[in-house]
Amino acid sequence: MTAFAHQLFSGLAMGGIYAILALALVMIYQATHLVNFAQGEMAMFSTYIAWDLIDRGMPYWAAFALTIVVSFLGGMAIERLVIRPFANAPVLTIIIVFIGLLLIFNSVAGWQYSYTIKTFDSPFPARSWFGNSFMSSHESGAILVTFAVLALVYAFFRFTPLGLAMRAAAQNPASSRLVGIRVGWMLAIGWGLAAAIGSVAGMMAAPIDYLDPNMMLGILIYAFAGAVLGGIDNPWGAAFGGFAVGVLENIAGAYFVGPEIKLSVALLIIIGVLVARPSGLFGRMLVTRV
Amino acid sequence: MTPMTIVSREPAALPAKPILGLDARLWRRAAWALLAITALGLPFVASGYHLFQFSQVLIYAIALIGLNLLTGYNGQISLGHGAFFAIGGYTTAILVTKLGVPYWATLPVAGAICFVAGFLFGLPALRLGGLYLALATFALAVATPQLLNYKGFDAWTGGSQGLLLSKPYAPFALPLSPDQWLYFFCLACAALFFWAAANLVRGRIGRAIVAIRDHPIAAETMGVNISFYKAMCFGVSALYAGVAGALAAIVVGFVSPDSFGLFLSLSFLVGIVVGGLASIWGVLFGALFIEFIPNYADQLSDLFGESAKALPGAIYGVLLIGLMYVMPGGVAGALRSAPRLFSRLFSRAKHG
Numbered sequence: 110m111t112a113f114a115h116q117l118f119s120g121l122a123m124g125g126i127y128a129i130l131a132l133a134l135v136m137i138y139q140a141t142h143l144v145n146f147a148q149g150e151m152a153m154f155s156t157y158i159a160w161d162l163i164d165r166g167m168p169y170w171a172a173f174a175l176t177i178v179v180s181f182l183g184g185m186a187i188e189r190l191v192i193r194p195f196a197n198a199p200v201l202t203i204i205i206v207f208i209g210l211l212l213i214f215n216s217v218a219g220w221q222y223s224y225t226i227k228t229f230d231s232p233f234p235a236r237s238w239f240g241n242s243f244m245s246s247h248e249s250g251a252i253l254v255t256f257a258v259l260a261l262v263y264a265f266f267r268f269t270p271l272g273l274a275m276r277a278a279a280q281n282p283a284s285s286r287l288v289g290i291r292v293g294w295m296l297a298i299g300w301g302l303a304a305a306i307g308s309v310a311g312m313m314a315a316p317i318d319y320l321d322p323n324m325m326l327g328i329l330i331y332a333f334a335g336a337v338l339g340g341i342d343n344p345w346g347a348a349f350g351g352f353a354v355g356v357l358e359n360i361a362g363a364y365f366v367g368p369e370i371k372l373s374v375a376l377l378i379i380i381g382v383l384v385a386r387p388s389g390l391f392g393r394m395l396v397t398r399v
Numbered sequence: 400m401t402p403m404t405i406v407s408r409e410p411a412a413l414p415a416k417p418i419l420g421l422d423a424r425l426w427r428r429a430a431w432a433l434l435a436i437t438a439l440g441l442p443f444v445a446s447g448y449h450l451f452q453f454s455q456v457l458i459y460a461i462a463l464i465g466l467n468l469l470t471g472y473n474g475q476i477s478l479g480h481g482a483f484f485a486i487g488g489y490t491t492a493i494l495v496t497k498l499g500v501p502y503w504a505t506l507p508v509a510g511a512i513c514f515v516a517g518f519l520f521g522l523p524a525l526r527l528g529g530l531y532l533a534l535a536t537f538a539l540a541v542a543t544p545q546l547l548n549y550k551g552f553d554a555w556t557g558g559s560q561g562l563l564l565s566k567p568y569a570p571f572a573l574p575l576s577p578d579q580w581l582y583f584f585c586l587a588c589a590a591l592f593f594w595a596a597a598n599l600v601r602g603r604i605g606r607a608i609v610a611i612r613d614h615p616i617a618a619e620t621m622g623v624n625i626s627f628y629k630a631m632c633f634g635v636s637a638l639y640a641g642v643a644g645a646l647a648a649i650v651v652g653f654v655s656p657d658s659f660g661l662f663l664s665l666s667f668l669v670g671i672v673v674g675g676l677a678s679i680w681g682v683l684f685g686a687l688f689i690e691f692i693p694n695y696a697d698q699l700s701d702l703f704g705e706s707a708k709a710l711p712g713a714i715y716g717v718l719l720i721g722l723m724y725v726m727p728g729g730v731a732g733a734l735r736s737a738p739r740l741f742s743r744l745f746s747r748a749k750h751g
Contacts, residue, residue: 200529209719216712372542384523
């Protein structure tokens with residue numbers, strides 16, 4: 110039983126990380142109806158920036174904040190410079206561009222920081238919290254950070270004028286433009302936010318999975334699975350899906366399929382959900398008029 | 400559903416305008432002859448390792464046609480064709496090493512197994528729109544090495560050690576080295592598969608799959624059975640990838656989980672984009688590209704040191720995005736528009 114609880118809680122901690130990344134995916138999906146295949150690699154690159162800053166002697170939380178800001182600006186720049194010219198291109202073209210971004214980030218990280226695995230320290234104290242013996246302090250911390258991110262995102266979209274404008278721009282670009290919302294910039298901010306949120310996922314994952322240019326690939330697949338499971342157009346659904354996939358993956362890895370083929374669980378979830386219930390658990394059913 | 404219009408379209412017929420005083424058809428024939436002479440003469444000029452590389456180019460070309468049939472012609476995005484390549488490769492390796500089947504007899508088996516696998520994967524894929532299919536196949540590509548590593552199959556797959564095959568010798572006492580023989584073997588297969596694909600896309604089936612890509616509703620109204628064609632297309636495409644994988648196992652003489660990672664699947668995507676989406680002959684350029692660019696990048700490691708490992712990925716990435724900007728038709732698209740461009744240039748010169 111203890112072992113099971115252990116698996117459950119560490120699944121929840123990883124699930125939190127998947128949930129954050131899934132949230133980043135949903136952010137871009139809602140605005141453009143595209144899934145950003147480079148999201149994981151962008152997060153990985155942000156994590157390297159954080160590592161670099163800490164390596165230069167910056168205190169952890171300052172580096173954390175600065176990385177989020179840099180990622181936000183970087184995400185906006187990518188949208189403006191790389192993605193914008195393809196705004197009306199067919200899906201295939203845009204996916205090819207995403208894959209291009211993925212390859213570029215991966216290889217630039219390898220180039221800059223080498224392919225050797227680096228350790229990334231956790232900001233949380235080594236002693237586990239609240240006498241919880243099932244989780245390491247980093248795992249509890251990661252879950253707390255996940256909830257903080259979710260709360261902040263909720264507050265941003267619910268209570269700020271900018272959040273309202275972004276929701277409007279995603280829902281009805283033409284009308285939004287008529288009432289004076291700059292839809293193009295809302296898209297850019299959406300990319301910036303996604304990159305910033307993704308960077309948090311990267312920084313939470315690095316102490317667990319270590320830092321190397323390919324660290325986010327598996328995490329991205331789980332985040333995909335989470336987003337698809339919860340409904341890719343519903344942020345809360347996607348966050349729930351992330352947690353669910355984390356727990357499922359850990360328990361399946363420990364008791365059913367063995368840890369070495371855990372990724373196939375994500376593959377099965379993705380295909381199963383898409384076939385049985387394409388809108389996910391909490392997604393809106395999309396009806397297309399032909 | 401958004402119509403998947405893809406930039407390059409089949410040209411109705413090449414303009415029969417003379418270029419440099421020669422008929423366009425003659426130019427085409429000359430290109431054919433040149434290609435044939437190069438392909439047949441190569442083994443007697445190139446040395447062992449280079450010949451091995453050219454065999455690999457042919458193998459990649461076969462896999463790329465398969466992917467292009469699916470993605471370029473039918474508009475179904477696959478980021479996971481490395482998985483079918485792996486199934487083909489492992490089928491051959493297992494048949495040869497565990498069951499003692501002669502290598503040439505494994506090709507049809509590998510093709511058949513991959514066809515079934517592709518068809519089965521294509522059935523759920525029918526319900527997935529472009530984006531979701533990309534997602535599912537991407538996950539497939541990432542999961543493939545893990546699945547091949549699975550402990551339960553170790554007795555068959557050799558686990559992370561992989562399987563070793565011995566190099567076949569030329570039959571009938573032909574005076575050819577193993578490398579030369581394998582090259583001709585690949586060349587024959589490639590020629591067969593090119594011919595089949597060229598015929599396929601030119602005929603009724605080809606028009607049907609292109610119609611499904613460009614306007615599924617209109618295609619259905621015209622009596623095209625969309626689900627059947629889409630699943631078949633997936634199957635045939637996987638068959639191409641599987642045969643290519645089987646040939647790769649024979650030529651390389653080794654299969655292991657690490658050789659079938661995400662990078663392979665993404666290389667295939669790069670290959671068809673460079674060669675030209677919805678182009679059969681373009682894949683030759685794509686295959687040359689994905690075979691030689693990583694190689695040249697390796698040679699630059701003296702210059703860049705350890706970071707040269709990052710070079711192929713960086714080049715691929717920049718090219719993918721850059722090509723989408725400036726040359727969405729790939730090399731084939733550029734060549735296709737070249738005659739028109741030339742004739743316009745020269746006629747202008749005459750008038751001016």
